[in-house]
Amino acid sequence: MQRRNWTNEDEALLLNLRNDGYTYGEISEIMDRSESSISNKFQYMRSTAKDNLDSEDSDAPTVSHEKFEHVEDDDNINIRSVSERIRTVEQAIEHAAINTTVWMVDKVNINSWEAPSKEDGVTKLWQVKVWLKRRASKPITDGLDILYKRILAHKPEVPKRNRKSITDDKHMLEISLFDSHFGKLAWGPETNSEYNIEIAENIYNNAVTDLLDRVSGYNVEKILFPVGNDFFHVNNWILTTAKGTVQDHDGRFQKIFEIGSMAIIKSIDKCLSLAPVEIVWVPGNHDPETSWYLVRFIDAWYRNINDVAIDKSPQFRKYVKYGTNLIGFTHGNEEPHRDLPAIMAAEVPNMWADAQCRTWHLGHTHKKSKMVHNIEDTYGGVTVSVLPSLSGTDSWHYKKGYVKSNRAAEAYLWHHDDGYAGHFSANARFS
Numbered sequence: 001m002q003r004r005n006w007t008n009e010d011e012a013l014l015l016n017l018r019n020d021g022y023t024y025g026e027i028s029e030i031m032d033r034s035e036s037s038i039s040n041k042f043q044y045m046r047s048t049a050k051d052n053l054d055s056e057d058s059d060a061p062t063v064s065h066e067k068f069e070h071v072e073d074d075d076n077i078n079i080r081s082v083s084e085r086i087r088t089v090e091q092a093i094e095h096a097a098i099n100t101t102v103w104m105v106d107k108v109n110i111n112s113w114e115a116p117s118k119e120d121g122v123t124k125l126w127q128v129k130v131w132l133k134r135r136a137s138k139p140i141t142d143g144l145d146i147l148y149k150r151i152l153a154h155k156p157e158v159p160k161r162n163r164k165s166i167t168d169d170k171h172m173l174e175i176s177l178f179d180s181h182f183g184k185l186a187w188g189p190e191t192n193s194e195y196n197i198e199i200a201e202n203i204y205n206n207a208v209t210d211l212l213d214r215v216s217g218y219n220v221e222k223i224l225f226p227v228g229n230d231f232f233h234v235n236n237w238i239l240t241t242a243k244g245t246v247q248d249h250d251g252r253f254q255k256i257f258e259i260g261s262m263a264i265i266k267s268i269d270k271c272l273s274l275a276p277v278e279i280v281w282v283p284g285n286h287d288p289e290t291s292w293y294l295v296r297f298i299d300a301w302y303r304n305i306n307d308v309a310i311d312k313s314p315q316f317r318k319y320v321k322y323g324t325n326l327i328g329f330t331h332g333n334e335e336p337h338r339d340l341p342a343i344m345a346a347e348v349p350n351m352w353a354d355a356q357c358r359t360w361h362l363g364h365t366h367k368k369s370k371m372v373h374n375i376e377d378t379y380g381g382v383t384v385s386v387l388p389s390l391s392g393t394d395s396w397h398y399k400k401g402y403v404k405s406n407r408a409a410e411a412y413l414w415h416h417d418d419g420y421a422g423h424f425s426a427n428a429r430f431s
Helices: 008-019 024-031 034-054 091-098 136-153 195-214 253-272 288-301 337-345 349-354 366-371 394-399
Strands: 069-073 077-085 104-118 119-133 171-176 220-228 277-282 308-311 320-324 327-328 359-360 375-379 382-387 410-415 419-427
Touching: 008 024, 008 034, 008 119, 024 034, 024 077, 069 091, 069 277, 077 091, 091 119, 104 195, 104 382, 136 349, 171 195, 195 253, 195 410, 220 253, 220 288, 220 320, 253 277, 253 288, 277 288, 277 320, 320 349, 327 337, 327 349, 337 359, 337 382, 359 419
Parallel strands: 171 220, 220 277, 277 308, 327 359, 359 382
Antiparallel strands: 069 077, 077 119, 104 119, 171 410, 320 327, 375 382, 410 419
């Protein structure tokens, strides 16, 4: 242990702990000093304690000076207070000026004892020790800090150039870019598929542009924009999925999160030129937490824009009702697909009863949705569709033979009264 001087408060603490029956070993742990230092100091104090306590000019231990230690690194804070007035965790955190939106309490140790005091004879000292850790790791918060600075500098305005006055023949456009896997790395010579963070950003924004062009002749009063469904390839700063599976990744987590988030913002801005946008968060299996951070960021970015609505509720299955249409969204990795119609009827019975066109849109099953393009099964009047993906094939999937013949994104058009009105496809465009 590092050698340090004994203060009056330290001597008072040692004296009272020893008089209360604590062993040298226990006191050593409490005071963060070696056992030999504790023993030697107490023997010296015991030999002089009577004279010190009987003298009016005594230098006996007092509590006139508080002890407060604050040690911090990138991911942890340790604070220790010995004081009359700081008695709780909350008081110690307030005294240390710790931002509890960034830091969370990991463990606590609080004890107290009576100590001699010149002024009052006896006083009560409290030792409060608190260990804190970051709510999110520093790489994540660093990435968020960059985005927050952009938020403050950005005042989005809704472009009106393509807006139409919609009265009759109304449609909702659903733009579903599932399984984008921002941050995935695929090397062409190894997998016959090139994919990195810059390619992902490019083809994502191109796909939104192409799909919007496909529907330029329709009366679109609303755009539905699902977000999630493995939008990110990794879920944390150590670049694994939510279950800890290591991934082939391109770049640091901060970079992946920032570029992916801004790709979404650019795409939503394009959609706003046509119609108001409703965003629905659909958690995937790669990025459930990271994609939730993403929709919170989107919510903050468009906080002053009434034409953007966001469903960021924690349910893994989401439902959107538009006119006579009911669309269910889930990633598709948990529920048996054949059970989804019954799940829809049980979870949203009122929507179910009021709809004539019912469908599910799923992602996740890359091989199935790509080998047989736009595969569909109908169960009990409900269509269950697995949608395609724009992402490339990484090394693991290539070795397993999970290769894709077509990289594409889809948009669905829903007529308010007549139901399904068709869908459009945009192949991956790199320039």
